[in-house]
Amino acid sequence: MHIHDLSQQNSILNTFISEMRDVTIQKDSMRFRRNIERTGEVLAYEMSKSLNYKASEIETPLASSTMDLLENDIVLCSILRAGVPLHNGLLNYFDKAENAFISAYRHHKENPEHFEIIVEYLACPDLQNKTLILADPMLATGQSMIATYEALKPFGTPKEVHLVSVIGAQEGVDYVSKSFNENTHLWIGTIDEQLNDKSYIIPGLGDAGDLAFGKKLQQ
Ligand SMILES: O=P(O)(O)OC[C@H]1O[C@H](OP(=O)(O)OP(=O)(O)O)[C@H](O)[C@@H]1O
Numbered sequence: 167m168h169i170h171d172l173s174q175q176n177s178i179l180n181t182f183i184s185e186m187r188d189v190t191i192q193k194d195s196m197r198f199r200r201n202i203e204r205t206g207e208v209l210a211y212e213m214s215k216s217l218n219y220k221a222s223e224i225e226t227p228l229a230s231s232t233m234d235l236l237e238n239d240i241v242l243c244s245i246l247r248a249g250v251p252l253h254n255g256l257l258n259y260f261d262k263a264e265n266a267f268i269s270a271y272r273h274h275k276e277n278p279e280h281f282e283i284i285v286e287y288l289a290c291p292d293l294q295n296k297t298l299i300l301a302d303p304m305l306a307t308g309q310s311m312i313a314t315y316e317a318l319k320p321f322g323t324p325k326e327v328h329l330v331s332v333i334g335a336q337e338g339v340d341y342v343s344k345s346f347n348e349n350t351h352l353w354i355g356t357i358d359e360q361l362n363d364k365s366y367i368i369p370g371l372g373d374a375g376d377l378a379f380g381k382k383l384q385q
Pocket residue numbers: 245246247248249270271272283302303304305306307308309310311338365373374375376
């Protein structure tokens with residue numbers, strides 16, 4: 167898997183991520199959502215440099231101009247809930263993309279350290295030979311990303327797959343690296359070292375879904 171860790175270069179993206187992490191600033195849920203969204207915009211721009219382009223003639227009011235334009239058929243699939251603002255950011259740039267949504271949440275059994283990923287809702291277009299972008303702000307154990315990809319398999323075989331995340335844990339990045347083929351790309355804001363005993367990313371930012379949309383009751 168090709169890993170593009172954007173924290174390896176200094177950019178304004180680090181400011182957005184620092185605000186999402188900051189225990190005071192992150193309480194402003196509108197700013198938190200917007201920071202996820204603009205991270206999606208930055209990651210979309212970086213990813214766009216690796217896609218396919220085709221020369222096209224554009225008529226201006228004065229003459230014609232030849233420009234190389236994106237030719238990939240993109241399907242953007244986000245994992246609910248926390249994926250919603252990231253989806254919006256990606257869609258702000260890949261504005262012609264088709265869209266898929268899937269719900270994946272951690273279902274805790276008696277022991278808070280043990281959970282399984284429950285996939286319930288899924289709406290997806292044909293994926294055959296398309297460029298699939300799988301987006302979720304948090305890549306902790308990587309199980310949600312893998313469960314999602316498995317659930318999408320009946321919808322066709324994409325030409326290429328790009329994973330997009332804001333913060334990952336090294337363990338989750340290693341897990342998805344083993345499960346996706348070597349042509350898959352991961353576009354990620356930064357990679358943290360650890361998971362805690364509840365599989366939260368450390369230092370991470372806390373619970374992205376709750377920060378964006380409010381606390382939910384455990385099911
Ligand atoms: O890599 P994993 O270990 O699978 O964890 C990451 C998942 O956890 C978060 O979702 P969460 O279960 O909190 O759902 P929510 O978005 O509804 O809050 C996050 O948005 C990912 O989907």
